[in-house]
Amino acid sequence: MSTDALFKPFKYKNLELKNRIVMAPMTRAQSDNGVPTKQIADYYARRAEAEVGLIISEGTVIDRPASKNMQNIPDFYGTEALKGWQNVINAVHDNGGKMGPQIWHVGDTRSSDDYPEVPMEKASTMTLEDIQDTIAQFAASAKSAKDLGFDVLEIHGAHGYLIDQFFWEVTNTRTDEYGGKTLKERSRFAIDIVKAIRAAVGEDFTIIIRLSQWKQQDYSAKLAKTPEEMEEWLMPLKEAGVDIFHCSQRRFWEAEFEGSDLNFAGWAKKITGQPTITVGSVGLEGDFMAAFAGQGTGKTDLSELTERLERGDFDLVAVGRALLQDPHWVQKIKEGKTEELQDFKPESMAVLY
Numbered sequence: 001m002s003t004d005a006l007f008k009p010f011k012y013k014n015l016e017l018k019n020r021i022v023m024a025p026m027t028r029a030q031s032d033n034g035v036p037t038k039q040i041a042d043y044y045a046r047r048a049e050a051e052v053g054l055i056i057s058e059g060t061v062i063d064r065p066a067s068k069n070m071q072n073i074p075d076f077y078g079t080e081a082l083k084g085w086q087n088v089i090n091a092v093h094d095n096g097g098k099m100g101p102q103i104w105h106v107g108d109t110r111s112s113d114d115y116p117e118v119p120m121e122k123a124s125t126m127t128l129e130d131i132q133d134t135i136a137q138f139a140a141s142a143k144s145a146k147d148l149g150f151d152v153l154e155i156h157g158a159h160g161y162l163i164d165q166f167f168w169e170v171t172n173t174r175t176d177e178y179g180g181k182t183l184k185e186r187s188r189f190a191i192d193i194v195k196a197i198r199a200a201v202g203e204d205f206t207i208i209i210r211l212s213q214w215k216q217q218d219y220s221a222k223l224a225k226t227p228e229e230m231e232e233w234l235m236p237l238k239e240a241g242v243d244i245f246h247c248s249q250r251r252f253w254e255a256e257f258e259g260s261d262l263n264f265a266g267w268a269k270k271i272t273g274q275p276t277i278t279v280g281s282v283g284l285e286g287d288f289m290a291a292f293a294g295q296g297t298g299k300t301d302l303s304e305l306t307e308r309l310e311r312g313d314f315d316l317v318a319v320g321r322a323l324l325q326d327p328h329w330v331q332k333i334k335e336g337k338t339e340e341l342q343d344f345k346p347e348s349m350a351v352l353y
């Protein structure tokens with residue numbers, strides 16, 4: 001089996017990557033009081049050194065009181081945290097890597113909560129003033145990403161967190177201009193965030209948005225039930241300034257709509273004409289939500305993935321747990337050292353290998 005397709009360079013605007021492999025954003029919650037430590041910088045630098053094409057950071061939060069649920073999730077604002085991130089991007093660049101932060105607000109998804117006293121921000125109940133400040137804070141974090149020298153940024157619009165809570169009719173019951181019966185209407189919050197970020201970072205900086213149909217609250221949820229609805233969702237985001245769509249699935253091989261084997265990233269690329277990233281159980285047999293229930297998983301080969309990549313369904317491939325487990329995963333794939341690939345062990349989530 002050839003994995004050559006994974007090792008072709010990628011170029012978009014002024015972003016140049018040496019291969020097609022992206023480290024998926026993975027929360028590690030080991031940044032002391034929100035400040036990324038040297039251990040965190042070293043952890044990302046090891047992936048840069050070991051040939052990961054593009055690293056997306058763990059979710060890192062904007063300057064809103066309820067934007068995170070655990071103290072040791074990193075902030076993307078404030079002098080100390082930004083100094084920590086400066087060390088991270090310097091270490092990644094020194095090791096030949098490229099990286100962007102994943103900018104996040106957890107909304108009312110705060111299950112394991114270090115901040116019970118801070119009221120949650122819910123899509124349905126935020127005031128217009130809250131919304132305007134949240135948009136401004138997304139833009140401020142984006143501007144900081146550019147100023148620190150990051151190569152791209154990713155907006156976390158997936159998995160049932162704040163932006164996704166606006167997309168989803170179950171969590172967005174607003175009757176003003178940020179709500180509505182259609183997905184297009186409920187996309188207004190995300191669109192305003194993208195526009196504000198684009199205004200803050202300029203035309204050349206690459207903006208990625210991560211989206212998912214599924215929610216951690218409901219794995220079977222589908223925002224867009226047809227390709228037409230997907231077009232109404234994605235095209236306004238593209239027009240607002242999104243460059244790359246990061247299409248989160250738990251298993252990349254699952255078809256998005258009946259009648260075609262295209263997955264979410266496949267449809268997003270077909271509809272928007274923009275580059276897309278696929279993700280979900282690459283190289284592994286079991287999906288990632290099971291990891292939080294303490295389950296590990298064995299390995300699989302990459303033949304179906306590379307076939308789809310060669311076919312042009314998507315441009316980039318994000319890898320989560322395999323890269324959390326083993327910083328050298330990319331090199332082992334490139335060199336065909338499949339006997340050295342590791343199974344994923346849930347205990348690894350507590351360790352910065």
Ligand SMILES: Cc1cc2nc3c(=O)[nH]c(=O)nc-3n(C[C@H](O)[C@H](O)[C@H](O)COP(=O)(O)O)c2cc1C
Binds near residue numbers: 210
């Ligand atoms: C420990 C862990 C933390 C994660 N944290 C985030 C996160 O902060 N933001 C995000 O968008 N996805 C997060 N995810 C989801 C991953 O980015 C990825 O989509 C998922 O693990 C599927 O990829 P995989 O099957 O290759 O692991 C996390 C996954 C794991 C295992």
